[in-house]
Amino acid sequence: MAFFLIKKKVLTMFKWLEKNLPKIVMAPAVGLIGWFVYGFVLWTLYISFTNSKILPKYELWGFGQYEKLWASRKWLISVDNLLIFTALFLVFCIVIGIILAIFLDQKIRSEGLLRTIYLYPMALSFIVTGTAWKWILNPTLGIQKLFIDWGFENFTFDWLVNREMAIYTIVIAGVWQSAGFVMALFLAGLRSVEDEIVKAAKIDGAGIFTVYWKILLPMMRPVFFTSFVILVHISIKSYDLIVALTQGGPGISTTMPALYMTQTAFHKSQVGLSAASAMMMFMAVAAVIIPYLYSELRRENAR
């Protein structure tokens, strides 16, 4: 009798297991992300409201860290730099990406090879490419020497060690790394347009420029949107490239928020302040990403 009961219990347990197996399998992913992403962000948020120095303290302290942050010259410089970098990075990547995509779309010979060349920087780390650019841009033996040897005797190119210009060297390297990616997005977008539309326009007498300017590029709106979101996202997070190229220097002239955060946390041991800067970054990313996810989801639902 007892055996029978146990058997029944085990059976219902198996039934339950079988019914809920998908959810059980799903649990590790949800649990890990819940803890390591959402839990951690909340922890950082909480700490940003405390007066934590080397070790976290848990008494609330109000908005003190945020006030300190926005009064800090270094933070203001890093926000300025981020704005300059993002603007230039966006414009150059998108313009170069579109030009390359449109040109490659003209039934070019050895298109595959060219595409491979334009996109290979994406496979390399920012540390590797940053190391290369640092050597190329160095004022003594780099580009400057190349031009002097070519006969431009007064040519100087010292942006890397120039406080005013160093931020633009990061733009140069950043654009070089990511423009090919925008090209790939636009090329995929252009290729997905049906031939009929282009043919119809051509029969109506539209030249190749009109076709692109008036018809195809306006159709690429979602691609513009995606590129914009991804590039802004890359630029807010940019850290490795700066470390490899300038370490935020000369002085603090090329500091950016991501670098500010890690330096404040791990070199200066100002945990509360660095948590506040991390939350500012988080909010900046969220401001771009949430509308993006919302629109993507709506598009998917509309399908």
Add this chain to the structure above:
Amino acid sequence: MQDSLQSSYRQLEQKSKYTNIFLRWFLYLVLILFASYFIFPLYVMIVTSLKTMEEIRQGTLLTWPSSLNFDSWAVAWGGRGYGAGDTFLKPYFWNSIKMVVPAVFFSTFIGAMAGYVLTKWRFKGDKWVFLFLLFGCFIPYQAILLPMARTLGVLGISNSVIGLVLVHTVYGIPFTTLFFRNFYVSVPTELVKAARIDGAGFFKIFFKILLPISAPIIVVTVIWQFTQIWNDFLFGSTFSFGEAAPIQVALNNMVLSSTSVKEYNVDMASAIIAGIPTLIVYVLAGKYFIRGLTSGAVKG
């Protein structure tokens, strides 16, 4: 009348032919100019790594090396053999491999399972669960660095390869889930339904029906995860130092370590060594690399 019309038409055609030829030359010129801009740093890296310091000082960035000299490669990989202060990449290269292989495996597996459940065993609110996971692709990691550092400390795996495996597995899950979910969405659900009626269970359906057709998306995911983890610097530099560091951190330390003379040839050889694995994967499987980049593209 007819004749003149035809000749003017021909003239027009001739003219447009010339503009076309001109346009095509312009096209190729621009494309090649950009190609040289993109290839330039790679060329400089390779050439510099093969020169001696003497040659570097005398020539320019573009000068061809006088002989193929792999000394700086040997130094970058194996050091000079004088013990203290002699940093070289070999041990860190292995660190990176020990970190990449398990992290790619675990994150891909968890993502495949999650993608499978989210598309073929749908439950109430599964869309929200997907969104919940997807948001993890976008968070700036600065917002989780501090608690992560403490957690690794509590678990006793800070400054270790195991710690980095954990970190990369966790933060890879949103991406791998996204890849597999988007792939399995396009697999007809009728297949799964039919198998369920035949009495096949959860795992049997996965291994017998979905896994055999998953090869392309597995390749895309593995390449994506491999590239991301191999190239990571933020986690590596925050959660490890000294002997447990992955290769990107070691490369950065090598380049920054200010010895008396800056050896650009060794720097460049080191950079190439650190970049070669992902570059090889890119050249061999570029198609899949680009697919990952454009389909799930959310991260730089």
